[in-house]
Every structure is written in C-alpha cells, then in structure tokens.
Amino acid sequence: MMKTTDTSPPRSARLADWLWAVAQELRQRTPPVERDDAVLLAMRQQFAVRQKAAKAGRWRWALAGPALCASVLVACVWLLGSAPPGESGATVMGNPGSGFIVLVSADRWAAFEKAGTGNAWLVPAEVPRERLALLGLPYDPADAAAPVRAELLVHASGDVLAMRVIP
Structure with a gap:
C-alpha cells in the first residue's frame, strides 16, 4: 500500500x-466522538442565537404596520379638516349668495372687508378651465383648454381677492 505522506508517487502508479x-485511508480515519459532540453543541448554540435575533427583527416589523396605518389616518384627518380654497366661508360684502370664491387668506380678506369695498374693482376675465380644479371646482379634463368666463374682484394693489364663475 502507498503512503499518503509521500508527495511524489512512483511513476509507475x-x-x-x-x-x-487515499480514499481508503480517509475512510478508516474517524474523528473522536467528543469532537462530534462539540461541533453539534456549537451549531445548536449558533442556531439559538440566530432564532433570537430573528424574533427581535420580526417584532420591530410587527410594530411598523400599525404605526404606518396610524400615520396615514392622522394625515387623512388633517387633509379632510383643512378647507380647500374657496370654502373658507368668506363671501363678498357679506352676501352668501354672491357666488364668489375667496382666493386670499382669511387675514387678507378681513383686512379688505375692514377697509371697505371702495378700493376694489370687478373685472371680467376668461380663465383656463384647468384652473377650476385648483379651486376645488369640478371640471372635465377633455375640455381643459377651453376658457371659462369669470369675474375677478381685484384690489387696488393688483391682488386678485375673489373669483366668480359665470355660467
């Protein structure tokens, strides 16, 4: 039989x-039982550590779902609570049937009402139909290029205070 420690086998082999x-010699060698037990114990310990880390990670992700739902709910309530432009309740000269949509902040509108209506003009205009969506009014995207007749309430400084759509 040939020795495995011999690095240069005879040329005839x-x-x-x-x-x-070499395979026969390896089959005859077996590791001691203690080594097998030590390897199995180390593998079990490593598996337990990985399982513990996986459970901690799952717990974090379990909290992410409800937190995301809660934040979406808060955002929806906030968006529903904020009034879109034109629905602030302010009307021109206290007349609720005037049909004007207020385009400025409530503070600016209050200052205009306090100063009186003598420093503003009613100006006829044509507004692109796509602007109606920005005001919270319904519009058809197929007719977005068509102009809409409107009346603008323009302050003496040039600021547009309110708008009324004319049918």
Missing part, C-alpha cells in the same frame, strides 16, 4: 490508483 488508496 497511476493517478486513479493513488486516489483510490
């Missing part, structure tokens, strides 16, 4: 014979 001899 074939490679297959040499590999077969």
Whole structure:
C-alpha cells in the first residue's frame, strides 16, 4: 500500500490508483466522538442565537404596520379638516349668495372687508378651465383648454381677492 505522506508517487502508479488508496485511508480515519459532540453543541448554540435575533427583527416589523396605518389616518384627518380654497366661508360684502370664491387668506380678506369695498374693482376675465380644479371646482379634463368666463374682484394693489364663475 502507498503512503499518503509521500508527495511524489512512483511513476509507475497511476493517478486513479493513488486516489483510490487515499480514499481508503480517509475512510478508516474517524474523528473522536467528543469532537462530534462539540461541533453539534456549537451549531445548536449558533442556531439559538440566530432564532433570537430573528424574533427581535420580526417584532420591530410587527410594530411598523400599525404605526404606518396610524400615520396615514392622522394625515387623512388633517387633509379632510383643512378647507380647500374657496370654502373658507368668506363671501363678498357679506352676501352668501354672491357666488364668489375667496382666493386670499382669511387675514387678507378681513383686512379688505375692514377697509371697505371702495378700493376694489370687478373685472371680467376668461380663465383656463384647468384652473377650476385648483379651486376645488369640478371640471372635465377633455375640455381643459377651453376658457371659462369669470369675474375677478381685484384690489387696488393688483391682488386678485375673489373669483366668480359665470355660467
């Protein structure tokens, strides 16, 4: 039989014979039982550590879902609570049936009402139909290029205070 520690096999030996001899020698060698037990114990400990880390990660993700739902709910309530432009309740000269949509902030509108209506003009205009969506009014996207007749309440400073759509 050939020794495995010999690095240079005789030239007459074939490679297959040499590999077969090495395989037979490896089959005869077995590791001690203590080593097998130590390897199994180390694998079990490592598996337990990984399971513990996986449970901690799952707990974090379990909290992410309800937190996301709560934040979406808060955002929806906030958006529904904020009034879109034109629904602030302010009307021109206290007349609720005037049909004007207020385009400025409530503070600016209050200052205009306090100063009186003598420093503003009613100006006829044509507004692009797509602007109606920005005011919270319904519009058809197919007719977005068509102009809409409107009346603008313009302050003496040039600021547009309110708008009324004329049918």
